[in-house]
Amino acid sequence: MAPNIFFFMVSVEAVVIGGLFLLYPRISRRGLLFGVYVGEERWDSGESRRIVRSWQYGVVLWTIVSVSLGMALFLRFRSPVIAPVSPLVVTVGCLALFLRAYFRARALAAPGPPPPAVAVLDAPEARSIFSTLVLLIGVLGGIIALSYAAMHYAELPDRVPTHFGFSGRPDAWRAKSFWTVMLLPLLTLVMGVGLGGMVFFTARAKRALRFPQTKISVEAQVRFRQAVARFLGVIALLVTAMLTLGSVSSVRVGLGLDEGLSPIMMALTLVLLVFALGRTLYLALHFGQGGARLERGAGNAPLTDGLADNRNWVLGSFYINRDDPSIFVERRFGFGYTINFGNWKAVTFFVGFMVVLLALIVAAIMKG
């Protein structure tokens, strides 16, 4: 790709990151300010608005600085190594701004014991066949990719394609080995299990309830949880389809049966990108984080449970509750879900997925 287009895309990425950070306080639940539960009344106070305003100015300013810095460096050195500078600088800067806002919000939080926790006795429990299906399809895609590559391993020539250009034609070849053949099928399986697991746990994530307007908040957050699980499910299915197709296709190219990757792959990549970004924005604006915009009818009814208990949150972002059996919990700041870092199953899933994924990426870089 031309360096100019690549650089332009990276700058857009930096602006998108800044834009999302700008959006987060606007979609957060009533009572939650930069990852701190300050109470519904204080959330509406002048001090709270000042903290948000100063955050907004900071993020806008910092995004402009980061993009300009990236641009200046690129014009000076004209090297693709410069590309990650602006997204990286904008992220680091916004994290620093977040910490500042977080500590200001903590000073604002209402003193005293945490609000009571509430459990619902008569709400239907999370059952999601869709999420189970997505997980199974993810595993199935991995198995298909792995067995297709394994079945044809012996027939493959000594040199196999390891990289494909934008046209879908191979532009790099390497000696046949376990890694050069099996890397993509393995990645298919790992992504299938990882993304499928995310969908599965999202559909069963911890509920965040208000009291006394419990019914409104249960319905709002169940709708949000379903919408996010469906969204992630479609992404997981698209990624599985892409990687399975890619794995099978690259073996076929190696065997000389096809000239290049199927054009469907390129189309799927584009659909995936547009869908992921567009749908995230739509869900965030339509539902608000956790369904915040659907539970407006609950007024100032206080938030309960894990989300309201500041004792369980470190830096407003990490939920650590050893007792809580929940695997996924709503984010307090941002959009979507995070894991319960106090639950060994959640940590195993998250760390395991990350380690295996990183190992595969490292293997891909080292082995070609």
Added chain:
Amino acid sequence: MLVIMVDWSTDEPVYGQIARQIRARIASGELPAGSLLPSVRSVASDLGVNLNTVARAYRILEEERFVVIRDRAGATVAPPARDADGAIIESLSEELSVVLARRRQAGLRSVELRRRIGGELASLRERGEK
């Protein structure tokens, strides 16, 4: 919507708070015989407490014959036993006399006390017949 709450600022243990509130819901008829209670995991996840804490509350309610726990079907509110269990009734008579005495000590007159007991019994009977 039926909810139970855990108050972090009292000395009452969490399992005791859970058992007491479910018991009160059963006594008031909000949870009639046969209603399915949420799974231990669901309550523990909602409240952010240990699975064992909720399981302990459910076991207490089972011992008190308020609920029946079946491994797969979960916990359901138990119907009243058909045959009176003499031992349990005997052990509860002290509890009854303490409750009556406390009401009296609080200034409730015997006539009023009798009227209230009659009312409670009537509503229990009514629910039992449904």
